[in-house]
Amino acid sequence: MKYDDGKAYDQSTQGPYYDLWFEMIEHYLNIYLPEKGQLLDAGGGTGEFSIRAASLRKNLSCVNLDISQSMLDHAEQKFKEAELLPRVGNMLGDIQKLPYQKDSFDYVMCLGDAISFCSDVELAFSELVRVTKPGGNIHLSVNSFWGNYHAMYSQSSKPQGISFDDVRKYMTTRVLHINGQSTGCRSFTLEELNTWAKHYKLIIRKRFAAPVFPPPAEWLKDESISAEIRDLQYRHCENESIMEFGNHLNIIYEKGR
Numbered sequence: 707m708k709y710d711d712g713k714a715y716d717q718s719t720q721g722p723y724y725d726l727w728f729e730m731i732e733h734y735l736n737i738y739l740p741e742k743g744q745l746l747d748a749g750g751g752t753g754e755f756s757i758r759a760a761s762l763r764k765n766l767s768c769v770n771l772d773i774s775q776s777m778l779d780h781a782e783q784k785f786k787e788a789e790l791l792p793r794v795g796n797m798l799g800d801i802q803k804l805p806y807q808k809d810s811f812d813y814v815m816c817l818g819d820a821i822s823f824c825s826d827v828e829l830a831f832s833e834l835v836r837v838t839k840p841g842g843n844i845h846l847s848v849n850s851f852w853g854n855y856h857a858m859y860s861q862s863s864k865p866q867g868i869s870f871d872d873v874r875k876y877m878t879t880r881v882l883h884i885n886g887q888s889t890g891c892r893s894f895t896l897e898e899l900n901t902w903a904k905h906y907k908l909i910i911r912k913r914f915a916a917p918v919f920p921p922p923a924e925w926l927k928d929e930s931i932s933a934e935i936r937d938l939q940y941r942h943c944e945n946e947s948i949m950e951f952g953n954h955l956n957i958i959y960e961k962g963r
């Protein structure tokens with residue numbers, strides 16, 4: 707997938723499904739973000755989560771780093787409109803080779819699958835750990851391997867052009883395929899995310915799926931049930947027995963002191 711048009715990307719993430727997803731991430735950011743310090747939004751794209759984080763914490767400075775200049779250009783315009791410049795700024799760069807010294811940031815977030823588009827996800831994760839201060843947090847959100855797999859089997863996957871051949875390719879590559887084409891987006895199991903904690907001696911502070919029950923848009927638009935759906939999400943999104951059938955797996959690690 708190409709991220710070469712920031713405005714088009716933001717248009718593609720409009721609607722009740724994305725509202726719910728963003729709202730759930732913001733809910734957890736509000737719990738885990740430090741009151742002050744330095745935040746890195748790695749693969750932050752058009753800056754949606756940088757804006758939300760900086761609005762939640764007025765004493766936090768934030769760098770929105772991305773490999774796509776177009777995404778950053780659009781982010782810059784949004785930061786200006788939100789009057790967040792220069793507390794929130796942009797940096798052109800690659801997650802796999804972060805232009806920062808070790809132990810630079812209090813909170814490092816890499817949301818909306820940004821790590822999943824890196825050709826070397828292990829290297830990318832090691833970079834996120836390297837630049838996090840001891841005691842700081844690393845917050846990842848990635849596509850759930852089993853969530854995608856489950857969705858590929860559903861009736862609604864057929865109109866999207868998903869064939870059993872796509873299912874086979876997905877199983878061997880972990881990269882979502884639609885109509886024979888790779889989306890370039892790798893997905894992860896909870897087990898893999900847990901393995902990183904062991905490897906880097908990180909403490910797992912929280913795991914949740916957002917959303918854990920990916921709802922049809924019509925349900926979310928229906929005011930009589932949308933509050934109930936939200937309540938269900940928050941009550942069950944941390945339940946490990948169903949989390950992997952959700953959409954985005956989120957994990958918040960703490961780097962050892």
Ligand SMILES: C[S@@+](CC[C@H](N)C(=O)[O-])C[C@H]1O[C@@H](n2cnc3c(N)ncnc32)[C@H](O)[C@@H]1O
Nearest residue numbers: 709749750751772773774800801817818820823
């Ligand atoms: C799905 S978008 C998510 C953007 C943002 N994190 C969000 O959730 O709204 C993925 C982003 O990752 C960026 N990206 C992909 N590979 C990258 C890399 N190696 N280094 C930095 N950014 C990268 C893309 O340019 C894109 O902006």
